[in-house]
Amino acid sequence: MTGFSDASLRERAARVVPGGMYGHLNAALHGDAYPQFFVRGEGARQWDADGREYVDLMCSWGPMIVGHRNPRVEAAAAAQQALGDCLNGPGPVMVELAELLVDLIPSADWAMFSKNGTDATTQALMVARAATGRTKALIAHGAYHGADPWCTPGLSGTTPNQRADTVEFTYNDLASAEAAAEEAGDVAAILVTPFKHDSFEDQEPADADFARGLRALADRIGAALVIDDVRAGWRLDLRGSWEPFGVRPDLTAWSKAMANGFPIAAVTGVDALRGPAQTLYSTGSFWFSAAAMAAAKATIEILRETDGPALMERAGARLREGLAAQAASHGFAIKQTGPVAIPWLSFEDDATLDKGMRWAAACLSEGVYLHPWHNWFLSTAHTDEEIDRALLGTDAAFAKLRAAFGAD
Amino acid sequence: MTGFSDASLRERAARVVPGGMYGHLNAALHGDAYPQFFVRGEGARQWDADGREYVDLMCSWGPMIVGHRNPRVEAAAAAQQALGDCLNGPGPVMVELAELLVDLIPSADWAMFSKNGTDATTQALMVARAATGRTKALIAHGAYHGADPWCTPGLSGTTPNQRADTVEFTYNDLASAEAAAEEAGDVAAILVTPFKHDSFEDQEPADADFARGLRALADRIGAALVIDDVRAGWRLDLRGSWEPFGVRPDLTAWSKAMANGFPIAAVTGVDALRGPAQTLYSTGSFWFSAAAMAAAKATIEILRETDGPALMERAGARLREGLAAQAASHGFAIKQTGPVAIPWLSFEDDATLDKGMRWAAACLSEGVYLHPWHNWFLSTAHTDEEIDRALLGTDAAFAKLRAAFGAD
The missing domain is CATH 3.40.640.10 (Type I PLP-dependent aspartate aminotransferase-like (Major domain))
Incomplete structure (x- = not known):
């Protein structure tokens, strides 16, 4: 199959799958920014059907734990x-x-x-x-x-x-x-x-x-x-x-x-x-x-x-510290909840999830796949380098959000 | 893992799996002659954990249809x-x-x-x-x-x-x-x-x-x-x-x-x-x-x-004809029911399945895996040669059964 795109696949899927997709991986539930189709995984990265590369903080919604294609x-x-x-x-x-x-x-x-x-x-x-x-x-x-x-x-x-x-x-x-x-x-x-x-x-x-x-x-x-x-x-x-x-x-x-x-x-x-x-x-x-x-x-x-849980705790702590510092520096009050290896971030005063959805969408555009209303998952493939790469994206996303909301 | 046998695996399994096995593949349901563990499949053949080779007429109880390891x-x-x-x-x-x-x-x-x-x-x-x-x-x-x-x-x-x-x-x-x-x-x-x-x-x-x-x-x-x-x-x-x-x-x-x-x-x-x-x-x-x-x-x-159903119908017809001739020649009244590609054989006057169980056990010992109380399955890997190999085993099994029951 060549010449496909996320959009063309969605159009075809809409004809042969109810709603085009269903269940927890249905992008329609996740927000307009979310890609629906994925073509490749490697270590802590995934690629969508448009060829966009992400640091994957969802780990296929849990199953991946020692890296894609370990x-x-x-x-x-x-x-x-x-x-x-x-x-x-x-x-x-x-x-x-x-x-x-x-x-x-x-x-x-x-x-x-x-x-x-x-x-x-x-x-x-x-x-x-x-x-x-x-x-x-x-x-x-x-x-x-x-x-x-x-x-x-x-x-x-x-x-x-x-x-x-x-x-x-x-x-x-x-x-x-x-x-x-x-x-x-x-x-x-x-x-x-x-x-x-x-x-x-x-x-x-x-x-x-x-x-x-x-x-x-x-x-x-x-x-x-x-x-x-x-x-x-x-x-x-x-x-x-x-x-x-x-x-x-x-x-x-x-x-x-x-x-x-x-x-x-x-x-x-x-x-x-x-x-x-x-x-x-x-x-x-x-x-x-x-x-x-x-x-x-x-x-x-x-x-x-390898004491996998310790590796994931290290990755999660590094991510949590980085996100906390970024949110503070961009003037956002956030909550980070759950074990650090199964993390989640929400914004204070965001009952509608508006901020969370915008920030997650900005993360996607910066090459970081995470989620605005479902916990994330880390793996042992999330080395310091991968976490730092993710943090580059999340920082840019906070900056975009700050620009959208105006000065704090 | 080396040095295992079906018996040693059953002994180990009895310690770590309730009953040693469960569900439709639980050999305890099938009869004493049935092996529990399998190590390999290829085309229309399977090998159990004791290294015994079978023409496989169960196709993993249905899933295999174009041959193991197609x-x-x-x-x-x-x-x-x-x-x-x-x-x-x-x-x-x-x-x-x-x-x-x-x-x-x-x-x-x-x-x-x-x-x-x-x-x-x-x-x-x-x-x-x-x-x-x-x-x-x-x-x-x-x-x-x-x-x-x-x-x-x-x-x-x-x-x-x-x-x-x-x-x-x-x-x-x-x-x-x-x-x-x-x-x-x-x-x-x-x-x-x-x-x-x-x-x-x-x-x-x-x-x-x-x-x-x-x-x-x-x-x-x-x-x-x-x-x-x-x-x-x-x-x-x-x-x-x-x-x-x-x-x-x-x-x-x-x-x-x-x-x-x-x-x-x-x-x-x-x-x-x-x-x-x-x-x-x-x-x-x-x-x-x-x-x-x-x-x-x-x-x-x-x-x-390949018109798979036609191939399986050909294989099933050959099997059914062969079994009918063998049963007649050994003096057994049998019933062959179901579509020929999803066949089953039972014996007349065998409410307890005693004959069926004995015959199936004899088939196993002759290198043919089939079943006394569940339908069988054929695949496109069941060529004429594979069916003929199976029929050699079923014929020997009818002969054993005749010997056990005495002259008709």
Whole structure:
């Protein structure tokens, strides 16, 4: 295919895809400045269909974690692909990957694999329901747990029955979780993200007392504590994102960055839930394909050997410091929230996101891809040089914004 | 990893995966003779972890359709992978693939992509529900539509609410479908496989009157007719499996063989449902990854250029004739059901499947991988020579079975 442009592709896509695009990568949701089509990635960079190069601070919305086209991950997947990927059973690599997860994650005595993050959150709730014989899942209001009808943030195409087995509480409000448990009665699981990373809002760390309180609540009512580490997993603590609190879940859902972009998801769980997990019929045509498992093994080994989270924390701290200095120098009051490796920036007094949208658009035009209403993601490919390159763009974007808004 | 065997891998897997394995590829479901782990595929052959070679009549339970490691498909995926797979937006190949589907499939005015067959059946029902504002889906009793809680054949881990939006009818019994529609009242969709391919049962073609009657029923009650072509798609008629009846669905779910083993699924639909489809929030981290789309495009192009269904029909006819002659010569009364490209063999007077299990086990030991209670799948790599090699094994297996049961 030659001679395409983002505009020509959009025009063609509008004829053969509803709305031209859908889901979280739909540029229509992101703002007029956003390109829709991408053609290449390398390390911390991506190129759109118009050939524009970006320092990529979204990492494909999470999956990329050791750099686009990481040579070791690509080689591991290609070597497996050269033998076979989708066969009449899993390859030996499934066992190796499960052993790696069990070795690495204190709350993991076993693992089950699938494709989508939503497969993992759904499967985790199935295990909890099989174990307890109960139906309800407590979830935080506004939290994203996937796009299946039971959890998609859009209600279109869903039925009341599909939404009837979840009961909401307020993130970081233990009393609200206790009240929801009381109200629901029949609680199989408490499903919670390791920090609050809802779209359109400042990110919020979990209070240690909230995390410990949910663990205690789950124990008291005999429900499973399920951490949805699909978005945050592998960037903060390879042992699980609440390990620093000393809070270990019964079940954890993993996906996104697990295989550096290759499609895979997993549920890990404690020994007590091994029997109930065996009773499920949960499967998919490609869930046992070997190439993505080889990629996952390589990705996780790289992260462990290089202390990937420390590298991403260094990159994130450098970015955060740089952005803070730039905002101050251009006279903008900003908030930087979330773990530094999963950062977000918002402007004070910007309820409409007008400033945020304009600044993000200016960043795009300066060759930095980040987002005005969804958290960003860093990778181990974000070296000091890449962060500094990004900061050149963000500084120019602040200057443009200042020019647009006039002197402070 | 060296020095492994199927037995040693099972022992290790038992420690780190619930039950050692789960889902449709769990060898424990298939019989003692079945190997669990596979290491390699090539053309119409697969090798298990003990190095045993098989003529593969299961095609990885559907996904392989132009031969394991088909050079053109592998090259297309690798070329895309070398540029980028999972990026901040889809690649141009998404447009090309959607255009190909719209060009090929008369009932397709648009396409949406996902990963699992279950994603596609679920998404199709979401579109139908968004379009109609109704909740219920009519499905045939015993039909497999995936493994999400709403449709998995195992009830463990599911809730009554999750199962409450489907109403069953009897396959090939139009009156039962009409009665189910009457009973349900609030019907958004009729979801149906193009033929009856339930496990443990002889396969059954759809009656043309049944297919046309469902189309008329859907029109009369204002529901969407959804064909679940996940299992049968691409092997019978590239235009959709009910096109020979002249029955065109409103929506079709596709997956399995679409990309020769690369993970992808799709929903295609008619123009009237384009608007409702736009209202969904349905997405996944890897749904827009480009390598699997490049593989899908190459697979479908090969199937179209070579008339893949005709090749598979030739292979299936040769297999069916050979098996019929062998069974007669060894004095076994058998039934061969399903389209010849998606065949199955069962024994008369074998309600316990004892004969079928023994014969399948003997086939395995003769280097032929097929199945005693699930339909098989052929591919375009099943040349006359491969079918003849398989028939050598099945003949020896009939002989063993005859020896075990004594003279007829």
